[in-house]
Amino acid sequence: MDGMPNIKKWIIIYPVYINSKKTIAQGRRISAEKACENPTCIEIGDCCSYLKLPFAIELDKAYPRDFMQRGRVRVLLKREDGSPYNPAIGTRKQLMLQIAELVPKHHGRTKKQEATATSNAGPSKSGKGGKKKK
Known part of the structure; x- marks a missing residue:
């Protein structure tokens, strides 16, 4: 690559665009059935790399309609x-x-779900007996 690509021209994806917990008025851009729950910039970025798309995560940027929503992802869809x-x-x-479809399968999420599923099974050591006698 010759120099830094001009990421100002890249499209912007705010996590809110594909968040099934948000309404259209709050900024959701795709149907709730197809959207995913509370996606993060990191997950979106990982999906972009999985889709072989150049992307840049901008964590310091906020969503204009809801400035508590930090972070957005810039993605380059087309070559020069x-x-x-x-x-x-x-x-x-x-x-x-595509991203909304991939986020639920994201390795960060699947790990969490597996961890909760396996931690409930089998004998648990963290029962009583944790307290020290005086």
């Missing part, structure tokens, strides 16, 4: 010559739908 990086994704909408 206009050809898409991923032929399956040509538009922002397609990208949002």
Whole structure:
């Protein structure tokens, strides 16, 4: 790559765009059925790298409509010559739908779910007996 790419021209994905917990008025951009629960910038970034798309996470940026929502992801869909990086994704909408589909399968999430499933099974050591006698 010659120098820094001009990421100002890249499209922006705010996590709120694909958050099933938000309403259209709050900034959701895709249908609630297709959206995912509380996605993070990191998860979105990981999805972009999985989809072989160049991306940049901007954690210092906030969503204008809800400035408590920190972070956004810039994604480059097309090369200089206009050809898409991923032929399956040509538009922002397609990208949002793809990411929303991938986030629930994100390794960070699947690990958490497996951990809660396995920690309940089997004999637990953290029962009583943790307190010291006086």
